Amino acid sequence: MLEIKNLHVELEEEEKAILKGVDLNVGAGSVHAIMGPNGSGKSTLSYVLSGRDGYEVTDGSVTLEGTDLLDLDPEERAAAGLFLAFQYPVEIPGVGNMTFLRTALNAQRKSRGEDEMSATDFLKLVREKAKALKIDADMLKRPVNVGFSGGEKKRNEILQMAVLEPKMCILDETDSGLDVDAMKLVAEGVNALRSEGRSFLVITHYQRLLDHIKPDVVHIMSDGRIVKSGGPELALEVENNGYTDILEEVA
Amino acid sequence: MALPQVKLDATEARLASMTLPEGGAWISEARDDALSRLQAMGLPSRRDEYWKYTRPETLVQPGAPAAALFDNAEAPIFSSLDRVKIVFVDGVFDAEASDDLTLEGVSIERLAEAGAADIHWAKDVYGVLETRGQDPVERPLAALNTAFATDGIVIHVTTKASKPVSLIYLHGDETSDAVLHHVIKIESGAELTLLENGPAAARFNKCMEVEIADGGVFHHVRAQGRDHERRAATHIFTRLGEESTFKSFTLTANGVLTRNECIIELTGDNAIAHVAGAAVGDGDFHHDDTVFVTHDALACESRQVFKKVLRNGATGVFQGKILVKQGAQKTDGYQISQSLLLDGDSQFLVKPELEIYADDVACSHGSTSGAIDDTALFYLRSRGVSAAEATDLLTLAFLAEALEEIDDETIAEEIRERLENWLARHRS
Ligand SMILES: Nc1ncnc2c1ncn2[C@@H]1O[C@H](COP(=O)(O)OP(=O)(O)OP(=O)(O)O)[C@@H](O)[C@H]1O
Ligand SMILES: [Mg+2]
Numbered sequence: 001m002l003e004i005k006n007l008h009v010e011l012e013e014e015e016k017a018i019l020k021g022v023d024l025n026v027g028a029g030s031v032h033a034i035m036g037p038n039g040s041g042k043s044t045l046s047y048v049l050s051g052r053d054g055y056e057v058t059d060g061s062v063t064l065e066g067t068d069l070l071d072l073d074p075e076e077r078a079a080a081g082l083f084l085a086f087q088y089p090v091e092i093p094g095v096g097n098m099t100f101l102r103t104a105l106n107a108q109r110k111s112r113g114e115d116e117m118s119a120t121d122f123l124k125l126v127r128e129k130a131k132a133l134k135i136d137a138d139m140l141k142r143p144v145n146v147g148f149s150g151g152e153k154k155r156n157e158i159l160q161m162a163v164l165e166p167k168m169c170i171l172d173e174t175d176s177g178l179d180v181d182a183m184k185l186v187a188e189g190v191n192a193l194r195s196e197g198r199s200f201l202v203i204t205h206y207q208r209l210l211d212h213i214k215p216d217v218v219h220i221m222s223d224g225r226i227v228k229s230g231g232p233e234l235a236l237e238v239e240n241n242g243y244t245d246i247l248e249e250v251a
Numbered sequence: 252m253a254l255p256q257v258k259l260d261a262t263e264a265r266l267a268s269m270t271l272p273e274g275g276a277w278i279s280e281a282r283d284d285a286l287s288r289l290q291a292m293g294l295p296s297r298r299d300e301y302w303k304y305t306r307p308e309t310l311v312q313p314g315a316p317a318a319a320l321f322d323n324a325e326a327p328i329f330s331s332l333d334r335v336k337i338v339f340v341d342g343v344f345d346a347e348a349s350d351d352l353t354l355e356g357v358s359i360e361r362l363a364e365a366g367a368a369d370i371h372w373a374k375d376v377y378g379v380l381e382t383r384g385q386d387p388v389e390r391p392l393a394a395l396n397t398a399f400a401t402d403g404i405v406i407h408v409t410t411k412a413s414k415p416v417s418l419i420y421l422h423g424d425e426t427s428d429a430v431l432h433h434v435i436k437i438e439s440g441a442e443l444t445l446l447e448n449g450p451a452a453a454r455f456n457k458c459m460e461v462e463i464a465d466g467g468v469f470h471h472v473r474a475q476g477r478d479h480e481r482r483a484a485t486h487i488f489t490r491l492g493e494e495s496t497f498k499s500f501t502l503t504a505n506g507v508l509t510r511n512e513c514i515i516e517l518t519g520d521n522a523i524a525h526v527a528g529a530a531v532g533d534g535d536f537h538h539d540d541t542v543f544v545t546h547d548a549l550a551c552e553s554r555q556v557f558k559k560v561l562r563n564g565a566t567g568v569f570q571g572k573i574l575v576k577q578g579a580q581k582t583d584g585y586q587i588s589q590s591l592l593l594d595g596d597s598q599f600l601v602k603p604e605l606e607i608y609a610d611d612v613a614c615s616h617g618s619t620s621g622a623i624d625d626t627a628l629f630y631l632r633s634r635g636v637s638a639a640e641a642t643d644l645l646t647l648a649f650l651a652e653a654l655e656e657i658d659d660e661t662i663a664e665e666i667r668e669r670l671e672n673w674l675a676r677h678r679s
Contacts, residue, residue, distance in 0.1 A: 050633045053625065078635035090630035094648025103644065104634035111635070143648075160634060 001199040002026040002049075002168050007060035009041075009048050009224075018044045020224035021060070026168070029196040033210055033235060034203045036221030037243050042203045043087050045221075046172045050084040051077050064168055078104075079111040081167030085157035085174045087203075092144040097156070100144045101126060101163055108164060129162040133189055150177035158189040169193070170201045175209035187212030207239035222247055258293035265294055265313050265395075272401045278366035281378040285397035288382065292389045301388055304568040304600040305510055305539040310392060310484045315428035315454030318480035321505070325672060327419070328448050328474045328665055334417040335359070337404060341422060341452045342429020344402055348419075356410025357443065362403035362432055373405050373434045380460040380488035384514035388543065393486040393512070396458040400432030403458075408441040408467075415444035415470075420451030422478055427452040433459040437467035437495070444470040444659070450478040450506070457485045465492040465519055471499040472662050474669060475509065479535065482508040493519030493548070500657045502666050503530040503538055504673045510539040517544070517551040517579075527556040527656035531670065532565035532597075533677045539568035540588075546574065546612075550581035557588040558653040560646055561597035562677070569618070572604040579609045586616035591623070591649045593642075593679070643674040 002024070009019035018041050026032050034042055048055050049062060051074035062069045064080055072080065092100070106116040117125070130140060133155045145153050154174050161169055171190070175183055190200065190213050202213060210218070210232065218234040219226045222243070227250045228234065237246065254262075266289075271282050295307040309316050337359070338348035344361055352359040365371045378397040384390060406416060418433075429452035437443055441464075451457070463469050475483065483506060489497050503509055515524045530538045544553045559567035569588035590599035603616045623645050631641035647670060657663040 052629050052633075073638065074629060074632035075635050075637050075641075078633055084633055086630070090626050092627045092630065092645070092648065094651040095631075095644050100631070100634070100644075103640065104631070104636050107637060107640065108635035164634065 001028045001065060002201070003063045005061045007048070007062060008058045009044060010056045010058055012054050012056050018055075018224055019048065022224070022226055024219065024226060026199045026201055028199060030216040031194070031200040031202065031213060033215040033218045034201065034221050035205065035218065035235060035238050040221045041224040042221055043172055046084050046170050046203065049170060050074055050082060075107065076111070078166070079108050083161050083164060083166035083169045085154070085161060085169070085171045087172040089145050089153040089157050091146045093146050095144050097140050097142055097144050098126065101160060104160070105163060126163060129159055132192070133159050133162070133185055135159055151179060151182045154178055155182060155186060158186050162189060162193060165193070167197060168199050168201070170203070172203045173205065175204050175206060183209060184212060207235045210235045220246055254293040255298075258296055261296060261311055262290065262293045265311060268313055269399055271398060274366040275369040275371070277368070277370055277374040278377065281374070282398045285378050285381070285394045288385065289391055289394040289398060292385075292391050292394070294391050294395070301541070301570070304570070304602070305508075305537065309482055309508060310454070310456075310510065315426055315452070316482065317425045318422070318453035318478055318482070319425060320422060321478045323477065323676065325669075328669055329417055329446050329662070332415065332417070332446075332661065334415045334446065336417050336419060338419045338421060339402070339429070339431065339451070341424050341427035342402065342431055342455070354412055354414065354416065356408070356441070357412050357416070358407040359416065360405045362405050362434070363401060365405040372407065372436065376434045376436055376460050376462045377432070380462065380490055381458060381486070383490070383516065384486070384488045384543070390486060390512060390514070392456055392484045393458050393488070396430055396432055396456050396486070400430045400458065403432040403434070405433070406435045406443065407438070408436065408443045409438045411442040412444070415446050417446040417448075420447065420449035420455070422450040422452055422481065425453060428454045430456045432457070435459065435461045435469070437461070437463045437469050439464040440466045442468040444472070447471075447473040447475070450476065450481045451483065453481060455481065455483040455485070457483070459485075459487045461487065461489040461497065463489065463491045463495040463497055466494050467492065468496045469498070470658060472657060472659075472666070473500070474502045474666065476502070476504040476506050479505045480507050482506070484510045485512065487513045489514070489524070490516045490518055491522040491524060494521045495519060496522070497524040498656065498658065499526045500653070500666075501528040502669060503528065504669065505532070505536065506538070507535050508537050510541065512541045513543070515542070515544045515553065517546050517548055517553065520549040520551070522548065522551045524551070525554040525556070525656050527554070527653045528558070529650045529653040529666070529670065530559040530567060531673055531677075532559070532561050532567070534563040534565060536561070536565040537568070538566070540571070542571040544573050544584065545576065546579040546582040546584065547576045548579060551579070552583040553585070554656070555586040555588070556653045556656055558650050559590045559599060560593065560650065561590055561599065562593035562679070564596040566597065567599045568601070569599075570602045571616070572606065573614055573616070575607040575609050575612050575614065577608040580611040582609060582612040582614065584612065584614035587652070588618045589649070590620045591646060592620060593623070639678045642678070643671065646674055647671065
């Protein structure tokens with residue numbers, strides 16, 4: 001599904017290397033987790049994958065189902081099936097949550113040559129998905145993320161994911177800021193979307209989310225590289241012993 | 252004080268070809284007075300402090316600079332509303348295109364008719380509010396209007412009007428120079444919505460005086476623009492009685508030069524006055540909102556909300572003043588003016604002013620100029636919305652606070668639609 005080869009990324013503004021040769025291969029239908037110390041480059045990887053300005057790819061390649069992602073605009077990547085649940089979801093005053101969701105969904109459908117979804121069908125779809133995530137009608141009416149609590153913002157990201165049904169979902173610390181119940185809701189939301197044709201890359205600091213969303217592979221990122229990969233037990237090791245042992249071992 | 256020679260010359264040049272229109276006794280007197288006022292102050296020149304950001308020459312010169320007619324193929328705004336239509340073509344009333352001027356509890360006359368009578372109630376308003384608005388800042392183009400306007404609409408409202416009165420200004424002649432003067436009197440407890448739309452003429456000088464008695468309500472929504480090369484200088488003078496309401500919203504899209512002045516006097520306790528505007532300009536576009544609000548009673552509320560979207564070297568101007576007179580305690584005055592600059596060539600010039608002589612007041616004002624928020628843009632694009640559509644969404648979001656000043660949902664929706672269409676036609 002997602003294939004990252006030897007990805008090197010620098011900041012555009014200053015000559016500072018952030019990603020220093022990332023290799024990652026997420027197969028169709030699988031769930032990969034990335035853990036790693038603060039500042040190791042996890043969010044940078046997610047931004048580069050989704051096409052944010054400000055980064056320069058100096059080497060390497062990224063493909064989604066064989067399509068070169070790096071040549072595409074962010075909206076084209078979204079239409080190709082990529083989705084990023086932001087670590088810090090953005091507040092957009094003046095743009096209603098529903099308007100936003102509908103514009104996004106119809107833009108993607110249009111670019112895939114599909115018809116726009118009717119207003120009634122759309123309303124039905126969103127209501128159903130929102131209910132599962134315990135997002136109330138009031139939140140849907142409000143401007144995008146404005147005045148949402150940290151946890152509400154994260155749930156709103158998952159709602160967008162559920163409505164847009166992407167193929168490749170990247171979740172950047174979607175669990176941080178969530179209370180125990182909200183974490184369960186989010187995990188259920190993700191699990192409901194799991195299917196053979198859909199893959200997940202879950203960035204997290206905590207084992208707890210991975211209790212609910214069972215990953216197939218866990219990677220450890222440090223200083224811009226994947227330094228170790230393993231099964232779910234790797235996450236447990238991090239939870240119990242921190243990164244020191246692992247990093248020393250690979251150093 | 253003697254006027255500077257340039258001013259004398261400019262005023263004389265403009266007046267040379269003009270003669271005061273014929274009319275009944277009351278209006279002739281008002282016109283004579285207005286002409287004297289005008290001659291005493293002279294027409295505006297670029298040296299005037301009040302015209303620092305907007306060059307008045309083309310508004311002042313004899314004869315209108317030509318303005319090509321523009322057809323964007325959109326149906327005229329407000330078409331779907333149930334309303335009393337009153338049509339002016341290049342500033343001339345068009346009886347055939349207009350509806351009957353009848354509306355229950357509302358008397359609607361042409362100024363040409365009201366002015367032919369020797370006495371008329373409009374005498375207490377026509378030129379009267381304009382004169383009050385000449386102090387402390389002179390507004391010579393309004394005096395010119397009072398002196399030379401031959402037509403316009405005179406409305407007396409004694410009830411809650413069942414539908415809006417809609418003034419439609421068509422532009423047919425590329426060098427038309429139109430002058431219209433409207434007088435509106437809202438009686439105690441009465442209510443009217445007035446709509447205006449259309450480019451009107453190559454050059455348009457319009458003055459509107461609105462007297463609102465205690466408890467009266469006046470809503471005004473105007474969609475100004477359309478023709479790229481047209482020029483307009485407009486004035487609204489309003490005086491509000493106790494617990495009365497004045498709400499005015501203007502959409503301006505296109506127009507090489509627009510100066511909209513709004514002069515509000517809150518003279519009765521607990522009155523409310525809101526004036527708002529959304530302007531979108533691309534290229535050769537200069538748009539000036541000049542507002543003067545005087546609080547002269549207890550516990551009145553005033554709001555000024557102006558938003559401008561500027562691109563390709565367009566210019567926006569905002570001059571807004573809140574004057575709180577002695578004794579106008581519990582005044583609540585708010586003013587915000589903001590521009591969204593879609594490129595580095597466009598500019599926004601502002602002069603917000605507060606002058607307060609009462610001690611128990613809450614007044615705030617703010618002004619900002621900014622670009623599209625990159626983070627928000629990326630967020631929208633990452634969800635599949637194209638850069639152009641995302642920019643439009645964020646632009647509409649920027650304008651939203653001004654549109655919220657329109658109480659009527661249907662009308663607000665029409666305005667929003669116009670803006671959406673305009674933005675879609677003006678993408679980079
Ligand atoms: N625009 C930027 N300007 C300056 N430094 C940047 C920028 N973007 C990223 N960095 C730096 O790159 C490094 C990686 O940041 P990144 O946000 O990817 O880390 P992370 O692994 O997601 O950390 P965390 O676990 O705290 O979220 C950090 O040292 C960060 O300061
Ligand atoms: Mg991060």
